[in-house]
Amino acid sequence: MATPHRTSKSSSSSTTSGAARTYTIGELARHFGITSRTIRFYEQEGLLEPERRGQTRIYRDRERVRLKLTLRGKRLGFSLAEIREVVTLYDAMPDGDIQQLRRLMELLAEKRTEMQRRLEDIKLMQRELDDVENQCREALDTLLERH
Amino acid sequence: MATPHRTSKSSSSSTTSGAARTYTIGELARHFGITSRTIRFYEQEGLLEPERRGQTRIYRDRERVRLKLTLRGKRLGFSLAEIREVVTLYDAMPDGDIQQLRRLMELLAEKRTEMQRRLEDIKLMQRELDDVENQCREALDTLLERH
C-alpha cells in the first residue's frame, strides 16, 4: 500500500542527493486520498504542470507542494480558479518584472484579508458551538437529575 | 429602495416590545447581499422554515439568525447538507429526548474538530502568505536598488 516503487527495481539512482525524488500519479493520489482523475483535472485547470516521460506524467516535489496547497485551499472553500491565480503567480516570480511583483503583492493582500475574515468566522462558529454545547449539558443534567 | 415597508402604512404596531420585527424575503436578500431565489432554495433544502401570511413568506429573527449561520457556514466551505444537520438539530432540542441530545453533542464534537483543522489550515496559509510576501519585498528591493 505504501511501497516506495521507484522508477525501476534498482531503486533511486537519480543524481546524487535524495532531493530529486519523483512520484507517479497513483502515489500522489493515494498519499492525498484523492483519485488520479482529480489530479489530471487539476492539471487541465492549470494548477499542476508535471513533466512527461513519453506519455506518463512524472511529479517532483514542486508539484507535490502545489497539490498540497491546492487541497488546503479547497478545504478553506476557495475555488480552483482562485487557487490557480495565487499558485501560478507564485512561481512566475523568477526575474519577474516589477509590474508582476506588484500585482502579486496586491493579490496577497486580498487573500490575507480573506483569511482574516474566515478566521473571524471560525471564531464565531466556535463560540456558537460552545454555547450550544453548554445548553446541551444543562438540558442533559436536568433530565438526568429527575432520575 | 430601502423603504421599511412594514405590513401596513400604519407602521410597526406588533405587540409591545420591538422584538417581534418581521422581514420580507427581499429585505433579507438585500441585507445579506444574496437573491430571493437563494433564500427560497435554502428553504426548499430545509434550512429555513418561515411562516406564511397567505402565500407570502414572513421571516422573524429566528430565520434571520439561521440565514446568517448558513451563510457563515458556506463561507467556511460547508455544504448545505452539513449546515442543515446542525441547524435543524439545533432547535429540535426543546424537550428533546436524551438520545437526540447525545447525538447533537456528537455532531458538535465533530464540527469542533473540523473547525480546529480549518484553523490550522488558515494559520499555515497565512504563514505561507507571509513567506511569499517577504520574498516579494526582497526581490522588489534588489530590483529597485539597481535603479
Added chain:
DNA sequence: GGTCAAGTTGACGTTGACGTCAAGTGAAGA
C-alpha cells in the same frame, strides 16, 4: 511472447448550488 497492473486520452454523466425565465397573485397608490 503473453499478460497484467497502472497510466493515458477523450467523451459523456452527475451532483450541488444556484440563475433565469414564464405566468400568475395581492395589495398600495394614482
Added chain:
DNA sequence: TCTTCACTTGACGTCAACGTCAACTTGACC
C-alpha cells in the same frame, strides 16, 4: 379601475468539480 411592484410557484438552464466508462499504450515480470 388600472397600474405597478414585490412576491409566488414551477420548470428548465448553467457552471464547477469531479466520476465513470471505453479504448488504448507501456513497462515489468513469468
